[in-house]
Amino acid sequence: MPEDQRPPSALSNVSLARRAWNIRRKALLMGEVQGQGYIGQALGIADVLAASYFHALRYDPADPEWEGRDRFLLSIGHYAIALYAVLMEAGILPEEELETYGMDDSRMPMSGMASYTPGMEITGGSLGHGLGIAVGVAMGLKRKGSDRFVYNLMSDGELGEGSTWEAAMAGAHHKLDNLICLIDFNDQQADGKSTQMLSAEPLLDKWTAFGWHAQRVDGNDLDAVVAAFDAARNHPGDQPRAIVFDTLMCKGVPFLETREITHFVRVEKDEWAKALAVLEEGKPA
Numbered sequence: 227m228p229e230d231q232r233p234p235s236a237l238s239n240v241s242l243a244r245r246a247w248n249i250r251r252k253a254l255l256m257g258e259v260q261g262q263g264y265i266g267q268a269l270g271i272a273d274v275l276a277a278s279y280f281h282a283l284r285y286d287p288a289d290p291e292w293e294g295r296d297r298f299l300l301s302i303g304h305y306a307i308a309l310y311a312v313l314m315e316a317g318i319l320p321e322e323e324l325e326t327y328g329m330d331d332s333r334m335p336m337s338g339m340a341s342y343t344p345g346m347e348i349t350g351g352s353l354g355h356g357l358g359i360a361v362g363v364a365m366g367l368k369r370k371g372s373d374r375f376v377y378n379l380m381s382d383g384e385l386g387e388g389s390t391w392e393a394a395m396a397g398a399h400h401k402l403d404n405l406i407c408l409i410d411f412n413d414q415q416a417d418g419k420s421t422q423m424l425s426a427e428p429l430l431d432k433w434t435a436f437g438w439h440a441q442r443v444d445g446n447d448l449d450a451v452v453a454a455f456d457a458a459r460n461h462p463g464d465q466p467r468a469i470v471f472d473t474l475m476c477k478g479v480p481f482l483e484t485r486e487i488t489h490f491v492r493v494e495k496d497e498w499a500k501a502l503a504v505l506e507e508g509k510p511a
């Protein structure tokens with residue numbers, strides 16, 4: 227158990243902007259290995275992941291199963307490429323494994339699998355189940371007398387799953403003030419815009435009506451993201467907490483940001499190098 231339980235950001239000189247950039251770069255490199263991957267999601271959620279792992283979460287890179295860790299659940303198994311990138315950045319996964327992404331016998335399969343990957347808390351590919359699992363984990367930690375937080379990262383598509391709202395009710399009923407639900411609102415799902423498929427608006431009113439402390443911020447504005455994490459963790463009430471992050475798919479690579487179909491963005495062979503070069507131009511100190 228590390229003596230210093232402060233989040234790693236308190237111990238590091240690397241800026242959050244640079245962490246987010248590193249996460250984007252690693253995700254692109256993994257995408258290039260396979261020639262495909264959920265790149266749009268990884269680029270869009272990189273700022274939230276940087277703030278999670280380098281501002282909010284307590285964990286021990288040398289011991290991913292440390293009992294004193296905050297739990298970070300990836301409900302959206304297809305976002306695994308994004309989580310691998312931040313797990314490497316955090317020193318939980320070795321960077322050399324980047325080149326094995328999606329290959330047979332790799333610890334980094336395309337869809338997240340808890341039994342394969344250190345730091346992957348759940349197997350979340352069947353959408354709509356992460357929040358229910360997070361409710362159970364949060365209840366379990368409370369019963370053990372733990373003060374650790376449980377974070378559940380989910381997508382806007384999962385707001386169309388009834389199981390999400392059952393879990394939301396349970397979280398409020400059991401007063402799970404140690405539960406923080408992070409919603410990546412990129413307004414995209416497999417068949418188009420989420421708001422056009424099945425709108426979940428007005429979202430803040432819904433979470434509030436379900437008994438949650440709710441916030442909505444620009445998920446690509448690092449200062450706003452950090453402030454939202456702080457407000458969620460420090461909220462004095464006994465409700466669970468939700469943060470809706472409005473994000474832009476493919477953020478950081480403008481020629482991909484404007485692609486019409488971003489759920490599974492098609493990147494041609496020669497475009498990976500171009501994407502990395504464009505990203506390089508925006509490299510923060």
Ligand SMILES: Cc1ncc(C[n+]2csc(CCOP(=O)(O)OP(=O)(O)O)c2C)c(N)n1
Nearest residue numbers: 267351352353381382383384414415416489
């Ligand atoms: C229960 C369930 N239904 C369908 C799928 C197939 N599926 C995989 S990703 C995806 C898109 C879901 O929308 P969202 O997560 O918002 O997509 P993104 O932001 O990644 O485009 C779907 C339908 C699934 N994994 N699980």
